[in-house]
Amino acid sequence: MNENFEAFLDAWPRIQEGILVTLELTLGGAFFALVVALVLGLSARAHNIVVRGAARVVIEFFRGTSLLVQLFWLFYVVPLMGFIIDPLVCGIAALALNYGAYGAEVVRGAINSVPQPQWEAATALNFSPWQKMRRVVFPQAWAEMIPPLTNLLIQLLKGTALASYILLQDLTFQIDNLRRTTGDTLFAFGVGLVIYFVIGYVLTLVMNLVEVRAKNRIGAGPTLREVFRLAPSDPRGKVGDPA
Numbered sequence: 001m002n003e004n005f006e007a008f009l010d011a012w013p014r015i016q017e018g019i020l021v022t023l024e025l026t027l028g029g030a031f032f033a034l035v036v037a038l039v040l041g042l043s044a045r046a047h048n049i050v051v052r053g054a055a056r057v058v059i060e061f062f063r064g065t066s067l068l069v070q071l072f073w074l075f076y077v078v079p080l081m082g083f084i085i086d087p088l089v090c091g092i093a094a095l096a097l098n099y100g101a102y103g104a105e106v107v108r109g110a111i112n113s114v115p116q117p118q119w120e121a122a123t124a125l126n127f128s129p130w131q132k133m134r135r136v137v138f139p140q141a142w143a144e145m146i147p148p149l150t151n152l153l154i155q156l157l158k159g160t161a162l163a164s165y166i167l168l169q170d171l172t173f174q175i176d177n178l179r180r181t182t183g184d185t186l187f188a189f190g191v192g193l194v195i196y197f198v199i200g201y202v203l204t205l206v207m208n209l210v211e212v213r214a215k216n217r218i219g220a221g222p223t224l225r226e227v228f229r230l231a232p233s234d235p236r237g238k239v240g241d242p243a
Contacts, residue, residue: 007182008191011174018174019195024088025160025170026203029095030153036100037149041107055104062101068162070094075166091163099156106148110141143214150207154200171195 008015043055062070074090085093114137122132164173171192179188215221 004182004184004187008178008187011178011181014169014177015171015174015191015195018169018171019199021088021163021168022157022160022171022199025091025095025163025168026153026157026199028088028092029099029156029160032092032096033098033100033103033152033156034149036096037103037107040100040104041111044104044108045111059101059104062097067094067098067159068165070098071162071166087163087166087168090166091160091168095156095159099152099159103149103152106145106152107141110144111137113144114140139214139218143211143218143220146207146211146214150204150211153203153207157196157200157203 040055040059043051044059046052046055071090071094074085074094075087078085118136118140119132122136127135160170161172163170164176175188175192175195178191179185182188209224209227212221212224212227216223
């Protein structure tokens, strides 16, 4: 065990580099996946049948094909066409397209869940389509999107483990190196499990705060200050209860 611990300390600088690559993939992929999800989700609701049909084709294509195959296409096949893409960019692009396609359905469903009277009220106020979406519909839909988007974010984090197949020295790559160094599979992958769990838990906490803020903006929950101030024994209720 002491030898394993010493090997872990020796490998820790490289593991930190792997964590950084994993975070770059996760945050970069999540940002662009959200952009893809919004574009495709809104396009899937368009009145124009061409726009709506094209969005559906893209969504189903990237949902229906393997993330690993998409990574291989971007990294190994696209260069054959004369376009060389950096491995990190390949990883972010594949994650964004794959999880963005799943997120598009979340966006579309959340917007469709906004009650019809809200749409009618915005129309009665003579809002333009853009104003209607920005001021009335999207804030309510956004609060509904966050929990399923949080699940997709955690799935995306776990999907970054495939990056080692395109020569990225991410966390999984460094953990596998630790396994080879120590010869102890249980110890090495146990370390990997703990690190992935910590990253995922921190991301979940951040998204929970984003959800609190989104619900407060539409009057459906407490402020962030109230969340941090309230204790479970507070007579006004538990943290997260509607104000």
